[in-house]
Amino acid sequence: MSINDLKWNADEKKVARAAFDKAYQREMEEIQNTLFDKVAKLKNDKEVWSIYNYLTKRKNNVDNKYDYRYSQLIIVFGKLMKEGYLREEDISGLSEEKIEFIKKVSSI
Amino acid sequence: MSINDLKWNADEKKVARAAFDKAYQREMEEIQNTLFDKVAKLKNDKEVWSIYNYLTKRKNNVDNKYDYRYSQLIIVFGKLMKEGYLREEDISGLSEEKIEFIKKVSSI
Numbered sequence: 315m316s317i318n319d320l321k322w323n324a325d326e327k328k329v330a331r332a333a334f335d336k337a338y339q340r341e342m343e344e345i346q347n348t349l350f351d352k353v354a355k356l357k358n359d360k361e362v363w364s365i366y367n368y369l370t371k372r373k374n375n376v377d378n379k380y381d382y383r384y385s386q387l388i389i390v391f392g393k394l395m396k397e398g399y400l401r402e403e404d405i406s407g408l409s410e411e412k413i414e415f416i417k418k419v420s421s422i
Numbered sequence: 423m424s425i426n427d428l429k430w431n432a433d434e435k436k437v438a439r440a441a442f443d444k445a446y447q448r449e450m451e452e453i454q455n456t457l458f459d460k461v462a463k464l465k466n467d468k469e470v471w472s473i474y475n476y477l478t479k480r481k482n483n484v485d486n487k488y489d490y491r492y493s494q495l496i497i498v499f500g501k502l503m504k505e506g507y508l509r510e511e512d513i514s515g516l517s518e519e520k521i522e523f524i525k526k527v528s529s530i
Contacts, residue, residue, distance in 0.1 A: 370478070
C-alpha cells in the first residue's frame with residue numbers, strides 16, 4: 315500500500331487536525347521567541363533587515379509546509395516530526411500504518 | 423530651468439551625500455523603534471506576521487526611495503522632506519534653486 319491509498323476515518327481526521335494545529339502553534343511560538351531574542355540583540359539599525367530576512371524565510375517555509383490536504387499530510391507530518399514540531403504522542407490515534415509512514419518520512 | 427538641467431558641484435555633492443545618509447539613518451532609526459514597539463506589544467504568536475508585513479512594506483519603500491542618482495535626487499529629497507526624514511538644515515549648502523525645487527516637491 316502506498317501513502318496515496320490511505321483512507322482517513324473521522325476519528326483520524328480529528329487527531330490529524332489537532333496534531334497539525336499543535337505543530338503549527340509550536341513552530342509559531344519558536345518563531346516568536348527567536349524574534350524576541352533577535353530584537354533584544356539588535357546592535358544597530360541596519361540589522362533590522364536581518365530580522366526581515368529571518369521572518370521572510372520562516373514565513374515562506376511555514377506557508378509552503380502547512381498543507382492540510384490528506385494527500386499531503388503524511389509528508390507534512392513527517393517533516394514536522396523531523397523538525398521537532400510534531401511529537402509521536404500527537405499522532406497517537408492514527409492507524410499504525412500511517413504512523414509508520416510518518417516516521418519513515420521523518421527519518422529521511 | 424528644469425530639474426533635469428541642474429548641475430551639482432563638488433561641494434553640493436558632499437552636502438547631498440551627507441543629507442542622504444542622514445535621512446536614511448533617521449528612517450532606519452524610526453523603523454527600528456517601531457519594530458521594538460510592535461514586538462513589545464505582541465499579544466499572540468500569529469501577530470508575528472503583522473511584524474513581517476510591516477517590515478516588508480518598509481523594506482520595499484526604503485529600497486525604492488533611496489536612489490542616489492543626481493537625476494533623481496531632487497525628487498528623492500523632496501519626498502524625504504515631506505516625510506520628515508530630511509530637514510531644511512541638512513540641505514543648506516545646495517544652490518537656492520535646488521532648495522526651491524526640493525521644497526516644491528515636498529509640498530506636493
